[in-house]
Amino acid sequence: MGMPTVRVFVTLKPSLLDSAGRTVSGALQKLGYAELQEARIGKMIELKLDTYDPDRVKEMCDRLLANPVIEDYRIEETVA
């Protein structure tokens, strides 16, 4: 077993305009992907840990990795 790896996906709340995502979406549509409705950009932060304690990773998200005013996050555990 490798060391636990946790992926944190941080996304802008759906109600907020993602201006960078809108630019990407415009570019894809110009490339001919007419079926595209919207593109939204988020962040993926990969954490390699000695031990995985879900409460502590949640705490990392709440204290620094995500801003609850504008973002949502999701934690995914994978084992490398």
Next chain:
Amino acid sequence: MKVAVLKFPGSNCDQDALYSLREDVGVGAEYVWHEETSLAGFDAVFVPGGFSYGDYLRCGAMASRAPIMDEVSRFAREGRPVIGACNGFQILCEAGLLPGALLLNAGQKFLCKDVYLKAENSTSLWTQGVDKVLRLPIAHGEGRFVTDEETHRRLVGNGQIAFRYVGPDGSNNEKFNVNGSYEAIAGVVNERGNVLGLMPHPERATKELLGSTDGLLILKGLACVLA
């Protein structure tokens, strides 16, 4: 009577702030490194603009967790003057000392130009001296103030909206809302009114030579308290 001008790795408006406070506002000012843990001997805080920590993760996120920020929170609680301009505004929002957050400008571009501002609240120490439409420079990529409707109602009710982007004649028109901020909000104060955050740079408009002295109308609120 002294203002602490904070310095984070990547701050770049700290010298402008120190100079304008000393030379043009006429108060004492000293730099305080972000790793310091005490603001003893200071009466107010200026959180300067720049690109603290390279704007990594989110603008102001890492700086808002720096050791000195516990002291800045204490100043905020105790009702002492705290002002954050540009990245300083982002830092104060990230620290939870001000409501809302700042996101990438609606037009995606970094904006470097003069804007016009109207004070919306004349009771805070920062806006009490503002008796006209202000012309101040902005220089930011992430200045779109966002908040939700309910918070906005609360901010309006509490008189926490400090400045909105307006036209040169003070008119409200969405075309002057340069970065697409919620309800054209350019600056907000905390409930008590002693903490101000704004995207424009008052410290860059304190001399005729700089093109505008309107920044003094905001910064002189500081001098009144310190005098």
